[in-house]
Amino acid sequence: MAETSTGAAQPIKEIADVVHDAGAMLIVDAVTSLGGMPVEVDEWGIDAIYSGSQKCLSCPPGLAPVSFSEAAVKVILNRKTKVRSWYLDVSMLANYWGSDRAYHHTAPINMTYGLYEACRLILEEGQGSCFARHTQNHHALKAGLAAIGMEYTAAEGHQLPMLNAVRIPDGVNDGEVRSALLNEFGIEIGGGLGAFKGQVWRIGLMGYGARQANVLLLLSALEQLLAKQGYKFDSGASIAAANAVYAIA
Amino acid sequence: MAETSTGAAQPIKEIADVVHDAGAMLIVDAVTSLGGMPVEVDEWGIDAIYSGSQKCLSCPPGLAPVSFSEAAVKVILNRKTKVRSWYLDVSMLANYWGSDRAYHHTAPINMTYGLYEACRLILEEGQGSCFARHTQNHHALKAGLAAIGMEYTAAEGHQLPMLNAVRIPDGVNDGEVRSALLNEFGIEIGGGLGAFKGQVWRIGLMGYGARQANVLLLLSALEQLLAKQGYKFDSGASIAAANAVYAIA
Numbered sequence: 320m321a322e323t324s325t326g327a328a329q330p331i332k333e334i335a336d337v338v339h340d341a342g343a344m345l346i347v348d349a350v351t352s353l354g355g356m357p358v359e360v361d362e363w364g365i366d367a368i369y370s371g372s373q374k375c376l377s378c379p380p381g382l383a384p385v386s387f388s389e390a391a392v393k394v395i396l397n398r399k400t401k402v403r404s405w406y407l408d409v410s411m412l413a414n415y416w417g418s419d420r421a422y423h424h425t426a427p428i429n430m431t432y433g434l435y436e437a438c439r440l441i442l443e444e445g446q447g448s449c450f451a452r453h454t455q456n457h458h459a460l461k462a463g464l465a466a467i468g469m470e471y472t473a474a475e476g477h478q479l480p481m482l483n484a485v486r487i488p489d490g491v492n493d494g495e496v497r498s499a500l501l502n503e504f505g506i507e508i509g510g511g512l513g514a515f516k517g518q519v520w521r522i523g524l525m526g527y528g529a530r531q532a533n534v535l536l537l538l539s540a541l542e543q544l545l546a547k548q549g550y551k552f553d554s555g556a557s558i559a560a561a562n563a564v565y566a567i568a
Numbered sequence: 569m570a571e572t573s574t575g576a577a578q579p580i581k582e583i584a585d586v587v588h589d590a591g592a593m594l595i596v597d598a599v600t601s602l603g604g605m606p607v608e609v610d611e612w613g614i615d616a617i618y619s620g621s622q623k624c625l626s627c628p629p630g631l632a633p634v635s636f637s638e639a640a641v642k643v644i645l646n647r648k649t650k651v652r653s654w655y656l657d658v659s660m661l662a663n664y665w666g667s668d669r670a671y672h673h674t675a676p677i678n679m680t681y682g683l684y685e686a687c688r689l690i691l692e693e694g695q696g697s698c699f700a701r702h703t704q705n706h707h708a709l710k711a712g713l714a715a716i717g718m719e720y721t722a723a724e725g726h727q728l729p730m731l732n733a734v735r736i737p738d739g740v741n742d743g744e745v746r747s748a749l750l751n752e753f754g755i756e757i758g759g760g761l762g763a764f765k766g767q768v769w770r771i772g773l774m775g776y777g778a779r780q781a782n783v784l785l786l787l788s789a790l791e792q793l794l795a796k797q798g799y800k801f802d803s804g805a806s807i808a809a810a811n812a813v814y815a816i817a
Contacts (some may be wrong), residue, residue, distance in 0.1 A: 373674055381630055381676030403652040425622055427630030427679070 320358070321351035324512040326484030326521065327473035328356070334365040344391055350374060353384070353440055354526055355453045355481040358546070366391040372430065375481055378437035381430045385409075390466045437526075453480040456529045459564040460522065461536040465559035467545070472519055480530065485514075489531040493517045496541075503526030504540045506533075536563055570600035571605070575733030575770065576722040577605070584613040593640055599623060602633070603690055603775055604702045604730040613711040615640040621679065624702070624730055626775030627686035630679045634658075687774075702729040707779045709771065712787040713804035715792070721768055730778065732771040733764075740797045742766045745790075748812040753789045755782075783810055 320330045326421060338345045344366035349367050351360050354375030358458070359369055366388040373380035387395065395409050402408040406424075415423035457480035461471065464485055473486040487493055493510060499522070500506045511519035522537065538557040545552065580596060587594040593615035598607050603624030606728045609617055622629035636644065636658070642799040644658050651657040655673075658816060664672035690698050706729035710720065713734055721733040736742055746769070749755045758770035771786065785804040794801065 371674065379678040380674040381679055404656060407653060407655060427628065429628040430676075430679075432629055452725065514714040547576065 320347050320349055321356070321479045321482060323509075323521065324484070324515060325332070325472050326479050326482045328352075328479050329478045331365065332359075333361040336512050341363060344388075344394070344456070351479070351482055351525070354437075355529070356448070356450055356479075358566075359447075360386055364388075365558050366481075366529050372437065375526040375529075376434065376437045376441070376538070378433045379430065380426055382434055384434070396558065417476075453524065453529045455564070455568055456524050456531065456534050457481070457483065459531070459561040460524060460534045460538070462564045463561035465554040466560035467542065467552035481525045482524060483524065484511075484519050484532075487518060487520055488545070488550050491550050493520075493543060496520075496544050496548065499544050500540055502536075504536065506537055506540060508537075531565060569598055570728050570731060572600050572724070572731050572758075572770065573726050573733070574721050575688055575731045575762060576726045577728050581608075581612045581616065587713045588613060591638075593643070594607070600602045600728070600731055603686075603698065604611040604778070605699055605728075606695075609635055610637075613637075619685050623772075624775045624778075625686045626777070627682045627684065628679065629684050633683070633756070634742060639751045643701075653748065668728075678786055684801035699729075702773060702778045704813070705780065705783050706730070706732060706815055708780070709783045709787070712783070712810035714746050715805040715809035716791065721764070730772060731769050732773065734771065736760075736767060736769055737794070737799050740794060740799050741767070745769075745793045745797065748793050749786075753785065755786055756790060757786075780814060 320331045322329060335345045341525065345364065346367040347365045349368050350371040351374050352358055354377070354566075356375075358368070358370075364413060365386075367385070368387075369383050370376075371380065372378035372382040378479075392413075393510055395413075398410075399517070400493070404544040405411070408423075411421070411423045414421040431562045440533070444452075460483055461478070464471075464483075469485050469488065471478050472486060475477070487496075497508060497510060509521035509523065511517060511521070535558060542552070542554060542557055546554070570581045570620060571578060571726065580594075584594045585714040595616040596614045597620075598617050600623050601607055602619040604625070607617070607619075614635075616634070616743075617636075618632050619625075619801065620629065620632045621627040621631040621633070635720040641662075644662075647659075651659070654660070657672075660670070660672045681708070693701075704726070710727070710730055713720075713732075718728050718734050718737065721735060722728070736745075746757060749757060758772065760766060760768035760770070784807060787810055791801070791803060791806055
């Protein structure tokens with residue numbers, strides 16, 4: 320639902336209606352979205368959904384939360400062909416997770432404790448506050464980038480708060496800027512994928528990473544590096560614009 | 569190679585010769601053995617081998633170290649049918665692990681640090697010393713159990729040091745003893761699997777768990793609980809026998 324190569328939010332409820340009208344079931348990738356924006360599994364009619372622990376949940380990588388609708392479970396339990404993968408056999412996983420506790424694998428217990436704590440922290444902050452924090456920092460970053468002439472790849476109204484994909488300005492060297500951000504400032508941003516390689520930067524504001532300090536440091540550093548690349552803009556404008564957004568809140 | 573339901577060590581070198589003579593390749597399960605006894609992947613002619621992090625490596629569960637022989641890699645690279653599982657597609661994993669770094673998954677970095685540290689601790693102790701420690705504690709446990717009339721399921725000369733499978737004496741209640749060990753002493757031993765259910769106990773002495781304190785506490789606790797079950801034995805004999813083994817070292 321959060322498409323990480325383009326930074327676009329997909330309208331899952333609308334897609335689910337079309338899919339169900341056609342008699343099919345909907346599987347959703349919520350790796351990037353979960354914990355950073357609403358994911359209404361039942362309300363939107365999602366039949367199968369999976370996520371990861373390492374993005375907006377801000378937990379170490381290594382677990383994939385999953386959920387299935389009653390309709391999906393029915394299909395799984397009535398499957399006629401043998402599942403090829405022991406590891407990903409959902410019916411065996413269900414028996415392990417359920418009251419039977421039929422042995423399937425040794426559970427990564429430390430990861431489970433980590434995920435529990437990550438979820439607890441989100442509930443402590445409040446889901447609404449957590450999502451609002453993601454949105455606010457996205458707005459501040461976006462205002463800052465716009466003030467120095469940088470544009471998002473996704474259309475207005477479809478931009479993800481936690482994954483900001485922006486076009487690299489003409490004449491600016493992708494690799495040089497990303498290396499300098501990493502080596503001089505300790506900031507890692509993503510390069511473009513596929514057709515977007517060398518064309519796009521992908522700036523994550525996920526979970527614990529979605530905060531003022533990160534937005535302001537990135538914009539300051541980017542101004543320094545873009546100026547070195549010969550890119551023309553109103554110096555300091557990105558910080559002024561971002562802080563104007565924070566001032567409203 | 570360490571069969572955990574029977575506690576038997578498999579003679580991998582001999583099996584590999586038979587397998588290769590027949591023109592086949594050998595895959596070995598080294599989940600229980602790695603870190604507790606020699607696993608000579610190349611010398612024994614193993615084509616594919618996998619292990620786990622949570623047994624004799626004494627690292628949290630969540631990673632499976634794997635290795636493939638050149639012959640196995642050749643078969644993998646020349647595979648004609650599509651791999652059904654993205655997750656377990658070894659050729660994709662190889663490209664991710666290799667110099668290409670072609671994205672496949674988000675690596676569980678915390679687990680990787682954990683495994684690194686676990687391997688470092690084994691090398692610090694010395695592999696020879698580590699294996700000898702497993703063997704010594706196994707001998708002490710075995711002497712203790714023998715002194716109170718308990719027998720191993722695996723034949724002499726084929727018993728694993730890290731997984732001690734022993735027959736439950738007649739008239740002794742499996743569940744009652746294991747529950748009491750866990751609840752009163754904080755010791756968890758495994759029950760029998762399959763045909764061995766209710767017939768066998770499986771006592772792990774793996775990695776950090778392979779030490780005198782664990783052997784002596786288990787034997788002491790077992791004597792107390794077996795006596796309650798009405799099982800007849802020479803009280804204290806298990807401890808005397810185990811300590812006699814430690815005295816030799």
